[in-house]
Amino acid sequence: MNAAVEFPMQREPFEQALRAKGALYHIHHPFHRAMYGGQCTPEQIRGWVANRYYYQVNIPRKDAAIMANCPDAAVRRQWLQRVLDHDGHDGDPGGIEAWLQLAEAVGLSREEVVDQRHVLPGVRFAVDAYYHFARRASWQEAACSSLTELFAPEIHQSRLDSWPEHYPWIDPAGYGYFRKRLSEARRDVAHGLTITLDHFTTAADQQRALEILQFKLDILWSMLDAMTMAYVHHTPPYHTVTDQAVWHRGLAS
Ligand SMILES: O=C(O)c1cc(C(=O)O)c2c(n1)C(=O)C(=O)c1cc(C(=O)O)[nH]c1-2
Numbered sequence: 001m002n003a004a005v006e007f008p009m010q011r012e013p014f015e016q017a018l019r020a021k022g023a024l025y026h027i028h029h030p031f032h033r034a035m036y037g038g039q040c041t042p043e044q045i046r047g048w049v050a051n052r053y054y055y056q057v058n059i060p061r062k063d064a065a066i067m068a069n070c071p072d073a074a075v076r077r078q079w080l081q082r083v084l085d086h087d088g089h090d091g092d093p094g095g096i097e098a099w100l101q102l103a104e105a106v107g108l109s110r111e112e113v114v115d116q117r118h119v120l121p122g123v124r125f126a127v128d129a130y131y132h133f134a135r136r137a138s139w140q141e142a143a144c145s146s147l148t149e150l151f152a153p154e155i156h157q158s159r160l161d162s163w164p165e166h167y168p169w170i171d172p173a174g175y176g177y178f179r180k181r182l183s184e185a186r187r188d189v190a191h192g193l194t195i196t197l198d199h200f201t202t203a204a205d206q207q208r209a210l211e212i213l214q215f216k217l218d219i220l221w222s223m224l225d226a227m228t229m230a231y232v233h234h235t236p237p238y239h240t241v242t243d244q245a246v247w248h249r250g251l252a253s
Pocket of ligand 1: 059145146147148149151152155156181220
């Protein structure tokens with residue numbers, strides 16, 4: 001009896017298989033489609049910006065966890081740039097600060113964003129799953145999970161192209177974050193892709209890489225599902241019982 005032998009994909013078809021996952025990117029989520037289609041209310045835009053803040057503040061923590069798991073100094077030196085991009089460094093206030101400027105531009109106060117009062121439990125759990133995966137997984141698997149960034153420049157560009165026209169009430173000074181990420185994401189993805197193509201070489205490894213990328217797509221999609229419940233259907237958690245935002249604001253220190 002012959003056991004089926006699975007051959008690995010060559011480098012190029014494997015990269016194509018990873019890129020094909022873009023068909024499931026959150027750019028296709030109805031919430032995003034409404035956002036760049038100009039159908040979102042100010043409340044919906046504000047809800048998205050306030051919730052996405054939780055992703056923003058956890059990205060550099062996730063990247064620091066990857067560095068902590070990586071014994072290769074050359075990789076760490078390059079990965080460190082991601083932390084600096086978000087946390088800031090000499091002469092660059094960083095992506096978290098740029099996100100807070102976006103928050104102000106859409107009419108939120110810094111305080112209500114930073115204290116995370118608007119962060120929905122579903123968004124928090126999805127982001128936490130990403131952070132915890134990066135802590136537990138090998139650094140190569142965690143690097144692979146960042147590859148949704150393959151598809152991110154297009155989504156940032158779609159906002160730069162559509163928001164000023166559809167949402168003239170947003171102060172254009174807030175768009176710096178999206179502009180900043182165009183080049184940063186392209187650089188990150190070149191590095192993450194090289195690591196992934198080098199590391200996942202057997203057929204089983206390659207299936208695992210595709211599953212990891214699906215996990216990350218699920219995280220991004222689930223965040224928007226939670227926001228849809230709250231801001232489109234007006235059914236946030238506990239809406240059958242109270243109109244107060246009674247959910248917890250995070251137990252992590
Ligand atoms: O606005 C977006 O839709 C979007 C998506 C993603 C992504 O695909 O994970 C990132 C970002 N933005 C982003 O700004 C960012 O800094 C970023 C870092 C990472 C990552 O996984 O390390 N993803 C993303």
